[in-house]
Amino acid sequence: MLRFVCWKSAVLARFLLVAFLANLPCAAHAQCVPKPYSAKQEVFSSVVQNLEGPGVRVGPAGIELFLEERAERVLATLRDYEGSSSPLETKLEGTLHESATSCDVSLSGHSKRGKVEIRGTITVANFRGTISRQIGKETFLEKVLLRRKLGEPNEHKEVEGIAPLLNR
Numbered sequence: 458m459l460r461f462v463c464w465k466s467a468v469l470a471r472f473l474l475v476a477f478l479a480n481l482p483c484a485a486h487a488q489c490v491p492k493p494y495s496a497k498q499e500v501f502s503s504v505v506q507n508l509e510g511p512g513v514r515v516g517p518a519g520i521e522l523f524l525e526e527r528a529e530r531v532l533a534t535l536r537d538y539e540g541s542s543s544p545l546e547t548k549l550e551g552t553l554h555e556s557a558t559s560c561d562v563s564l565s566g567h568s569k570r571g572k573v574e575i576r577g578t579i580t581v582a583n584f585r586g587t588i589s590r591q592i593g594k595e596t597f598l599e600k601v602l603l604r605r606k607l608g609e610p611n612e613h614k615e616v617e618g619i620a621p622l623l624n625r
Contacts, residue, residue, distance in 0.1 A: 489526075489553060489560030489579055497526040501584040501603035504538050515540045522575070522584060522603055524562070529553050533564050535573065535588070547573045562586070577601070 504519035517538040525532045531553050536544035549566035560579040567573065570592045577586015584603040589596060 489555050493528055499524045500606040502606050503601065503603050516542050520601065520603065526553050531562060531564060535575065545569065549573065549575065
């Protein structure tokens with residue numbers, strides 16, 4: 458009888474663990490595409506504030522990626538901080554593709570310097586990808602690992618009137 462009770466407890470514990478893992482976003486499977494008529498905002502960054510060198514103080518440096526996901530469409534802003542508090546901003550748009558194990562993002566747009574494309578994957582803690590910048594005839598590739606900014610709006614929100622965006 459004791460063996461039967463222990464076996465039942467073990468089966469119940471496994472069932473609860475599987476149910477718990479199935480509900481974690483991006484843990485057991487990807488859950489990155491917001492439901493229709495809702496939006497999700499996420500912010501990823503590698504910005505370092507107020508760098509100092511020998512006798513030199515420089516402003517923020519790095520990049521920030523702001524994503525506003527509406528179903529499978531994504532509107533984004535890439536901010537390049539190059540030592541001053543005024544970043545170079547690039548508006549991008551693209552798609553979000555959800556697979557069984559990842560949330561893949563594909564974005565494109567133009568900055569003052571030229572064409573910009575971003576391809577990457579969103580995980581629980583970061584965004585890992587490649588930024589392609591075309592300046593003149595040259596193309597520059599930059600691999601990036603951006604950490605999710607905590608305390609920023611990284612959650613789903615119900616949004617009214619986004620049907621026109623979904624029909625693009």
